[in-house]
Amino acid sequence: QVQLVESGGGVVQPGRSLRLSCAASGFSFSLYGMHWVRQAPGKGLEWVAVIWDDVSNKYYGDSVKGRFTISRDNSKNTLYLHMNSLRAEDTAVYYCAREDAMAGTPLDNWGQGTLVTVSS
């Protein structure tokens, strides 16, 4: 079955960087687009970024544009989120999620999330 496991979260100081990973299994990773979505404590969902299966396109939410970079290594079945210049408002649980473009189902499977806390 589809499994997505995020890792790399933790406590980081404002202005520092962090890289999140999402290990995928149970499906042909290279054939699917992948997203990052975050949720601040007690708040709603906020879409962060998407990368297409062939890496030809990447899109970002306004609040992370220029600071975060989404990437993937199809040989390792792994999705990444490189986060720079972190701010307190980036504190959130970060989820990775799969997109099945052929079926028309974005965000059809989600990981359990990894918590990032930006604090001095």
Add this chain to the structure above:
Amino acid sequence: QSVLTQPPSASGTPGQRVTISCSGSSSNIGRNYVYWFQQLPGTAPKLLIYRNDQRPSGVPDRFSGSKSGTSASLAISGLRSEDEADYYCAAWDESLNSYVFGTGTVVTVL
């Protein structure tokens, strides 16, 4: 900041029908499909409705979606206690070149 507006809460007794609205604009709902997600307490969100009114396999037919113009709705019929959750709509926004989520609705079963 959410671009799609939902009522903060909705409630009903077991067996009742509850409807949640999602209001957007011509750059998102007006041009693109709407998706609905259910988030049970302490868990990751789950895709509930895709392409406005389609249910992924395993989603009960008590859940239904619809779209008209720049608004969409999620209906839960035959409300059950296990439907207590947060519900979010989402759509691609052509102006922002990003997905946008709704503000979220907490459904309570009385």
